[in-house]
Amino acid sequence: MNLLTAKSLKKLAVRPEFYVFIIILLLSLFIQAKSGLFFTNNNIVDLLRSMTVPLIYAICAYLGFISTGPDVSFPLIAALSGYLATQFVMVTGYSGSIIVVFLVAIACGLVMGAINGFIIAKYNFPSLIVTLGTTSIFSGILLGVFEAGRIKLPESMIEFGQQSLIKVTNAETGLGSSLPMTFLIAIGLYILTYLFLNFTMAGRGVFAVGGDETSAERAGFNVKKIRFGVFTVNGGLAAIAGVCYSVESTYFLPTEFAGMEMIVIAAVILGGTRLMGGVGTLTGCVLGTLLLTIVTNSLILVGVPIYWQKFIIGAIIIVGTAISVIQIAELKGFRRSKRKKVEVA
Amino acid sequence: MSENIISVKGIHKYFGGVHALKGVDLQIKKGEVHCLAGENGCGKSTIIKVISGVHKPDGGEIEVNGEKVDHMTPSESIKQGIQIIYQDFSVFPNLTVIENLAFNKVLASKKKFVNRKEFRRIAEEAIKKINFDVDLDALVETLPVADKQLIAISRALLDNAKLIIMDEPTTALTKKEVKRMFEIINKLKDEGVTILFVSHKLEEVFEICDTVTIFRNGENVISCPVSEMDEKKFSFHMTGRHFEEVTEGKKRDLGEMVLETKQLSARGFNDVSFTLRKGEILGITGQLGSGRTELSLALFGLLKPDEGEILIEGQKVNIPNPTKAQELGIALVPEDRLTEGLFLPQSIKRNIAITRLDELSNKLGVVNGDLLDDESAKWVRDIGVATKNDEFPVSTLSGGNQQKVLLARWIASNPKVLILNGPTVGVDIGAKYDIHNLLRNLASAGMGIIIESDDATEIVNTCDRVLVMQKGQITAEVKEEDLNVKTLANYV
Amino acid sequence: MKTALKTNEPAAPKTRLSFIKMDGNILRLLIIMLTIFIIASITKPSTFLSVANFLSMEKQMVEYGLMAIGVGIAMIAGGIDLSVVYIANLSAIVAGLFMQKFAVAVSGPEQIFFIVLGILLGVLTGIVCGLFNGFLIAKLRIPAMLATLGTMQLYMGIAIIVTGGSIVSGLPEPFALIGRTNVFGIFTMSFIVYIVIVAIVAYYIGKTKYGLKLYLLGTNEKASKFAGIKNNQIIIRAYMLSGVIAASAGLLSLARINSAKADFGSSFVMLTILIAVLGGINPDGGAGKILGIFLATITVQLMSSYLNMFPEISNFYRDMIWGIALILVLIVNHVLNKKSEAKLMRLTSQ
């Protein structure tokens, strides 16, 4: 075997994405064998559809991790800005382009994200705790102040949700499935995020700040601005996800947002993003999200008894991470212990 | 045009209550190699960070090229042609070598977008300057510490820097690399680049510098041409004390065998056999990547040997973890004090007492507070840790005193074998002197000591016998009678 | 080994300064607690200052107060435990099912025997769950957040499997008595058990060598390995401890509400983290006191009950208040710690 490919193979083999990919592959084969339904066009489209919103959330979680630490506030930012955008349409009776609705939501999301960003950047508090706090606040505003209930979306928004990107019909079963436009938004956001992270200095700064804050500052990055920027952008992204979720389900569902953060974070970490700083890829996010989406959406196909479903999801999270953590440790030949950042006087 | 590239006047800097700089003046002439020396914590790094704009001074003024700069920022100073090799390297562990090398330059040019080709070109140019051989696409976190320092150095050399500030740039380097570095400094000097060189190391200062400035306690105590300086004066200005090199106690009676390895192999070294007697100080030296660190880790139960035997007092032992090592009477003062040694925000007391908890607590595991206090007070006193209160976080101590705390911790466990990896790295002259003395005394009292060090003077001054390691193997053994800085340099 | 050196440094004078760092936080918590207490007493004297209200508050705080301590211990070790609520439920379910099967039908000493056995079984469940968390985190090196996120689902899953999702109730009367008995009319039995557990844990974490090692490990895991601390053992024990405490919360809840269920108290997950941080536990590990968590628990309960006295204030405002309180406390602690740090610096640099 060519030396170069052997080397690149080894490089590949130490990447968590690789293991997630293998797990996904094995799992899909298993589901296919068991149900005969996995590799059908409508099932694939269904999976993609289910992934849409988690994928956008995953960018939020990912950006949080690589720059600073966990961000758990995105579901409630999504909820609150989704609510405000919906209210905007209801109150003004606006029926024009959906882009305006998104813009309203994004504006709200950016403001909420900026609050996170301001507190985290200014005081250097742990992002988990700050975003936990603001989550509580946003939830209080949504359910306490606005007393938001379930709202059937106005026609103009539903219409957008029903436009489909791809429509497939399974020749055998006759079942159709359609991929909504929102999927295109998710793809677009991934491309934008990818371009931003890899081809702009600010994007590299996000990694630099996550890798070593002091070094970043000395190299000439504006650490506070980058952190503030990341959390603000996260707010905007979450808002987009909020509107997408609503138009997909044709309802604004105030209570369905909370709790998503945990499964999304699990997906992102499964995909190889490190909890503290600077390491992880968007590919990993997609694979991690895909894995968890497959698991949650195939339990019935495989015939897992309903009472076993929670157990299986927990087991997959644990086994999945354990495999990638152990394999990588073995391959690198050592176990890297947690290294605390220290200021050298 | 001013003849000074940098001139700072009356700089004050407070950190909370700490008055780190007390109205410091410092003039650096164009084209000179200016040395800045001083004990740990005297403010060297702080003045550098003020010059580079990382810290905002609380008073005083900065002139660059004779022009007053009101608001210095890191990018502004880089634009002014000031490059810095920070003491902690300031690298990004999670990024590739390329990016680590290219960021500063690209950022200074205010470019908003990434051009991969340009990044690579910059990086290649940077490593070429010092003939530094490294995989440009490797992640920095996978590199040994010396490579990180070399990255910091090559990064600073990039680009028409007018002033290069080097904050203790040689701590992680081998002799050879230091020599190479000095050649570069001389070349830069010929090109008209000014260098500010921060170091504790006497020989380095005398070899490379034109002018010397010594800081003590946040003040500039002397600035003069190096020709007007000698070793005695140097250490006096640094410490405010007079020293005499003590060699007594070097002749010791060696006792029976306390540690022996037979054909020991592990990741990083192989087929290592050596012996250590009670009362002996054994030096281990060698180049970067020679496997010294791994050897000490193996002896301390942090690295699993693949083959071979370890014997303690003639008894074959298995050391699966540090706890077992401790039980067997082996102690290790690790290489990296800050990440491997100390619990920085925790009290000095806790940092010292950790190895003695079993003796300080009752059967139920409840720690006896009074015993703990006494134990800690005793070590603070005996080893001479300069602190007002041992309840203070250990992070409040200077480097030398921090190292003493680590020593106290392990001496307190009363080991048979004490292994020290770089015992005086980043430690000032005074503390270094104290530590060497202490080690000699410990050996006299019958302890077997292994010192792993790059510092030839240190090895020569303290060791009875020296092993030279290369590429994971012992390649030479130098007996006491042949031991001097010159012969040692030949082996390495 | 006496190997003293001559140095010019004077010996350190002895003064106790530990209060500078941590106890400021405890003091602040006490002040906040008293302030809320006084405000509540003045504005709602009849309802707030009633025995019934105190009994009600005692009952409510015990379970999440205990779980917050479990979370706090994991946080001191530098991790987090998201699974406490579900460990509590699983333990309660195991104990409940056992008692239902064996202790309900019998009476007298035999019944007591089976009840005690049931309690032990519940505690054992907590230990096993904690052990498994510890194993994943220490041995397999799965990040604590992810590991406990997984086990949170896993333990809930197991609870659903064994109960079929339905509630476990119908417990022997003597056991239920624990949940209902009052001592001196103003202390509930479960509150007393809670206080005892808090005291034991606070002593264990604060005064023993295990506790000391836990703090050191939480401060710097690598250094603690180099200092000869058995990291894995300490971490595993921390999560076991968290598991046992969670199990006791589950058992007390079983006694109090006379039932157990797989998803009971799911809203406590975030609340427990919030209380631990309010109590001064450093989420990065290595700092904070059990006493702080205790005070934070009381503070949260006082506030919560006080707010419930205003029917016009929707319960959703509580979330908002917790959020604001959390961030304010962080900021206040930050500012005050900076001040005391400066003071410390002044003291160290002559």
Place this chain on the structure above:
Amino acid sequence: TESGGSGDSGSGDTGSGGAANENLLDPASYKSDKEQSEWTIGVVTKDNTAAWFKRMEVGVNEFGEEMNINVIQKGPANADAASQVQVIEDLIAQGVDALAVVPIDPGAIEASLQNALSQGIAVVTHEASNQKNTLFDIEAFTSEDFGASMMDSLAAAMGEEGKYAMMVGYTTSTTHMEYAEAQKARQEESYANMELINGGEVPSAESEESVDVAYEKAKELLKAYPDLKGFTGVASTDSPGIANAVEELGLSGKVSIVGVGTPNEFSDYIKAGTINELQLWDPAAAGYAMVSVAAKILAGEEVAEGTDLGIDGYESIQVIEGTNKMLVGNAPLKLDESNIDDYDF
């Protein structure tokens, strides 16, 4: 004077399960000495933001105004039994005269309700046919009747044959599971040609009280069982989710849906024919009936077979002695295309 809570410690031998002793359950002993205008009746709901309970509040407030009685409706911030216990405990501590509770989980609040009773607080419940510590449980109809009625509707829509699936919010939700069991029982009894999928396991899927999850699960079920002909969903989130799935897959008209929810939310689906029938009871009437019973207890009036609670559907209640005294009205609402517009909530 005896302090609250100590009075019950003697009730040691009332048998297992902490069932209250007989005296505690005698409504007559809860006659209040206070003026009617000084009474406070606390209504505790599962989730005060849901449209369902907002509608309930209408009835509750209406009664309060008519009778000049102080009524408070509170709900927990999270739809979690533990949070509801806290709300109940706090209301007890504040000394309300009567509690009307809609339990998230009857079992979880037994002890709290017993505590309330022992302090002389009258307790009535709703949606809790097996609640032990309650003076009266008010139901629009029995769970059995409700489940059976749903099954009858589904059977009619399906032509009494074919496979069907059942969805609940959570398997841990007691009432949902009761309705589900009752449906199955009715089917087994009367519709031999119908078959519950998955070997008759109850339920077929959990919606987790989420429209989106209901949608995903419905799609999965339709894939796994291509010959599925009908759905029931007992959480208000279920049918909209199922309907969205059915519409997307192009199965409208081929798959029947019978569900529970509020008219406004279902109106479009019913009109479009995707959801065949909506079954419910009017929460406003139930709320009115609950507080009305509570007020009667406080006034010392007897509540018995045939008592008129003053609101439609509860003009002549039926008393069923079971676990508790269940007051059953006759207030089912079955809404389809023809009458859905008659209701606005």
